[in-house]
Amino acid sequence: MVNSSFKNQITSNLGSLHPRQRAWVEINRSAIEFNTRVLHKLIAPTSQLMAVVKADGYGHGALNAAESAQAGGASSYGVATLQEGVQLRQGGIQAPILVLGNLIQSEELRACHHWRLMPTISTIREALICETLGSGSGRIMPLHLKLDTGMTRLGVNWKEGSRIAKALSELKGIKIAGIYSHLAMADVSNKVETFTHLQKQRFLEVLNNLDNQNMNFGYRHLANSAGTLHDSGLHFDMVRVGLALYGQVPSSKLTSITNLKPALQLRARVTLIREVPSGVGVSYGHGHTTSIPSRLAVISIGYADGIPRVLSGQMQALFKGQRLQQVGKITMDQLILDCTSVKSLTVGSIVTLLGKSGKHQINTFDWSEKCNTIPWEILCGFKHRLPRLVLNTND
């Protein structure tokens, strides 16, 4: 017979299972605040820091990221979509918010105006919609004009920049609160100097042209994280920082600023330990065969949580300062670690898949370089199934 108090305990706990039950992401808000402060000190006192919190704050939670960045000195926010901007406003964020993506319908731009979000403008067409909204509401609609200086994505061609800026400045219902461009090569180490320099020259040419006509166009901004970290000549009036806020760097080659703290740790529990002889095939397809009698640990996390399956056999986990090799194919919900030499690992032990343990650290670029992708994609890849545990620690 089931003990009734045990049964009650199970039932009452079902709705609120402990977040550290299986696998989870730890978000350290103090690290985001710390990184923002480091970056803020790096830029000139006349430059401002826009915290880019798109894609749910690069997987860290948009509000967590926004609030922590504000505490560290950020004065505005960048989001990709209208919904992301509205979410910040509903969460109580008051500071200026720029929508970096392209809004094309009047309904979207109307909502943008309603929520006091600034759109990015790449064509006269959308500027005219804003003009109607601004004039109609009696409240001028601020916006940022984007120039394409070589990214070939959003923005008006830089050669048209001053002509279009001038045309916009004549519209009564809108105000150019900023003019900006985006770097295409700032994180490609061997191309940084040449192409980034060309983009800066094109940007400056438009700005000088407008200066000569005494036009006011608000904040001038160009740099993303890589641009901000590598060249103060790219800072202008504001920098738009995403990746670095979260304490991440684009690649192992660009670890110049080493005092940034990764704000995200990925951890999971051991659910089973098994002893197997040599010559045993492990996981789907038996991609791994033990070469000696081995001790294997099953971890309750898999590709459905956001661990790329292509890392199979190529990733490691940390436990009390020791490295454990992952073996066999990563499956949807589980993966296997070889713990033959780590006897202290037991059922229920917590291992670190990304982040720090003792002297060791596993970075997002350690994964991305093996997956032929970039840290940004790794961070955005963690699924909703993984609880986010928000911490405030200084270590």
Ligand SMILES: *Cc1c(COP(=O)(O)O)cnc(C)c1O
């Ligand atoms: C995402 C984004 C950024 C931030 O880039 P990071 O490299 O993550 O710092 C800056 N500007 C624009 C336009 C963006 O879309």
